[in-house]
Amino acid sequence: xxxxxxxxxxxxxxxxxxxxxxxxxxxxxxxxxxxxxxxxxxxxxxxxxxxxxxxxxxxxxxxxxxxxxxxxxxxxxxxxxxxxxxxxxxxxxxxxxxxxxxxxxxxxxxxxxxxxxxxxxxxxxxxxxxxxxxxxxxxxxxxxxxxxxxxxxxxxxxxxxxxxxxxxxxxxxxxxxxxxxxxxxxxxxxxxxxxxxxxxxxxxxxxxxxxxxxxxxxxxxxxxxxxxxxxx
Amino acid sequence: xxxxxxxxxxxxxxxxxxxxxxxxxxxxxxxxxxxxxxxxxxxxxxxxxxxxxxxxxxxxxxxxxxxxxxxxxxxxxxxxxxxxxxxxxxxxxxxxxxxxxxxxxxxxxxxxxxxxxxxxxxxxxxxxxxxxxxxxxxxxxxxxxxxxxxxxxxxxxxxxxxxxxxxxxxxxxxxxxxxxxxxxxxxxxxxxxxxxxxxxxxxxxxxxxxxxxxxxxxxxxxxxxxxxxxxxxxxxxxxxxxxxxxxxxxxxxxxxxxxxxxxxxxxxxxxxxxxxxxxxxxxxxxxxxxxxxxxxxxxxxxxxxxxxxxxxxxxxxxxxxxxxxxxxxxxxxxxxxxxxxxxxxxxxxxxxxxxxxxxxxxxxxxxxxxxxxxxxxxxxxxxxxxxxxxxxxxxxxxxxxxxxxxxxxxxxxxxxxxxx
Numbered sequence: 001x002x003x004x005x006x007x008x009x010x011x012x013x014x015x016x017x018x019x020x021x022x023x024x025x026x027x028x029x030x031x032x033x034x035x036x037x038x039x040x041x042x043x044x045x046x047x048x049x050x051x052x053x054x055x056x057x058x059x060x061x062x063x064x065x066x067x068x069x070x071x072x073x074x075x076x077x078x079x080x081x082x083x084x085x086x087x088x089x090x091x092x093x094x095x096x097x098x099x100x101x102x103x104x105x106x107x108x109x110x111x112x113x114x115x116x117x118x119x120x121x122x123x124x125x126x127x128x129x130x131x132x133x134x135x136x137x138x139x140x141x142x143x144x145x146x147x148x149x150x151x152x153x154x155x156x157x158x159x160x161x162x163x164x165x166x167x168x169x170x171x172x173x174x175x176x177x178x179x180x181x182x183x184x185x186x187x188x189x190x191x192x193x194x195x196x197x198x199x200x201x202x203x204x205x206x207x208x209x210x211x212x213x214x215x216x217x218x219x220x221x222x223x224x225x226x227x228x229x230x231x232x
Numbered sequence: 233x234x235x236x237x238x239x240x241x242x243x244x245x246x247x248x249x250x251x252x253x254x255x256x257x258x259x260x261x262x263x264x265x266x267x268x269x270x271x272x273x274x275x276x277x278x279x280x281x282x283x284x285x286x287x288x289x290x291x292x293x294x295x296x297x298x299x300x301x302x303x304x305x306x307x308x309x310x311x312x313x314x315x316x317x318x319x320x321x322x323x324x325x326x327x328x329x330x331x332x333x334x335x336x337x338x339x340x341x342x343x344x345x346x347x348x349x350x351x352x353x354x355x356x357x358x359x360x361x362x363x364x365x366x367x368x369x370x371x372x373x374x375x376x377x378x379x380x381x382x383x384x385x386x387x388x389x390x391x392x393x394x395x396x397x398x399x400x401x402x403x404x405x406x407x408x409x410x411x412x413x414x415x416x417x418x419x420x421x422x423x424x425x426x427x428x429x430x431x432x433x434x435x436x437x438x439x440x441x442x443x444x445x446x447x448x449x450x451x452x453x454x455x456x457x458x459x460x461x462x463x464x465x466x467x468x469x470x471x472x473x474x475x476x477x478x479x480x481x482x483x484x485x486x487x488x489x490x491x492x493x494x495x496x497x498x499x500x501x502x503x504x505x506x507x508x509x510x511x512x513x514x515x516x517x518x519x520x521x522x523x524x525x526x527x528x529x530x531x532x533x534x535x536x537x538x539x540x541x542x543x544x545x546x547x548x549x550x551x552x553x554x555x556x557x558x559x560x561x562x563x564x565x566x567x568x569x570x571x572x573x574x575x576x577x578x579x580x581x582x583x584x585x586x587x588x589x590x591x592x593x594x595x596x597x598x599x600x601x602x603x604x605x606x607x608x609x610x611x612x613x614x615x616x617x618x619x620x621x622x623x624x625x626x627x628x629x630x631x632x633x634x635x636x637x638x639x640x641x642x643x644x645x646x647x648x649x650x651x652x
Binding site for chain 2: 103107120145146221223225230
């Protein structure tokens, strides 16, 4: 998809000269607490600092599908001229509705290969769409050009987004003895269509993984947009 | 008009304005959007009658108008026809001088989704060129001060495009070499707007928030010049949006923005009027009016913004350019938002220089104003505010009516409004 290719080029240029760095570090810790059945994934950047907003999901044919997750109704809202949430992760085949909480019209679109679409969204009349293909769906608004959001469609029902401390809690009902793929994605990646992956031989519930990213992240410039910027 | 003396006509207009949003969705389905404002104000009145009641004051509310007024009602609508095409209308009601309801804008817009960095756009109909960074609120109003700056007040009075505007937007973030710089280039051609410049020449600059509606006719104080044989073809009112000479006018403009933090808008406007042409039936001349406008906005922080605009140009009418005036105006506006309050201060100056040799028709005027406004957003729907304006104007032709040429006014305004 053209826009995503452009993003890829931009970030690659930004990275040129910095050199590829860092090895993947996986720390395995077995914790004593068995209260919640979730794998804790710490995502850090090249310098070891925690990375927030990173999407983590597990893939493997042996992973059982959590029907509660796949049948959930997901929402990508628009509030105060911004997508909320900024990043939404959904399992393949999920239905996503687009409620508009603003009093004004939004013209939401995506040129993504995974799911191209467009909606004119009026207040209190949400539209919804089924996302049948995996991939990154970058969202924009034709009225408020600065609005940017992502829907990440994954072939998994085991996923989470890292919080401010760089921690994601991925639900896992029972320990896995087969090799599992752990995928990491961030909007600052050079190629948005290419998540970083690592294979983990065994995955126990209540285990903690630490993952250091292979690439430096593109950081978006601060945006000063406000309610009067659509007068253009 | 006071609220207590609202007549049947006003009541009907208001009912119509406020009922449209309720009616149209059921007719048009989910393809319409309405925004609106109903504003009530009290404004301390000028010592003289208002200019469009043929008085010598440049304010909206002249002698005897210091009552509670229904100062403005606006309905701004958008009808989406397809993905790329939409129709837009702005209907406004003002009580002064004679309960006017009409369109201030009515146009179709083409704005297609574009995959690449360049997006073409079109507007066709009657609309404002987007020169101002002071008027982005509903119905081309200002979210900062109640009374607009002198130069944008003038645009609201005498300037409207009846034609077509094409623009090309370059979105920096979508370029192959992404950039935080965004550009948009504009070109417009239009008919109408021939008498534009007449009000500026005979009354001078003003500061208010009343916008002329389509087909509006603005009355002027009959100065000595109007009694002269040279101006016998000129009516005592101006129809600023009419076509007189059959020629097209044009404008070109460019918008630049950086990170949504710095915005710059530069325009050159030329109505290409033939000053020798007069319509004796309506008493309207074609004026040759051209000017440039430069507007800048800087968001110092998210809460504190600076806006400035400058304009300079010339306007002339008559075969031998019997009325020939240069004009210019500048303002600087500083605004700060704190919780539900916005405090805005503006300082400005303006002048019209009389270049012609018709001494019986003096057009020189100058002045300046300092305006301070506090607005309170009680809720999204209910707003209130207060404004103080120190306004000094000197208009040479006031002497024709044995009035002092200089007026110093200290004006207070209190407004409450409902938005939907």
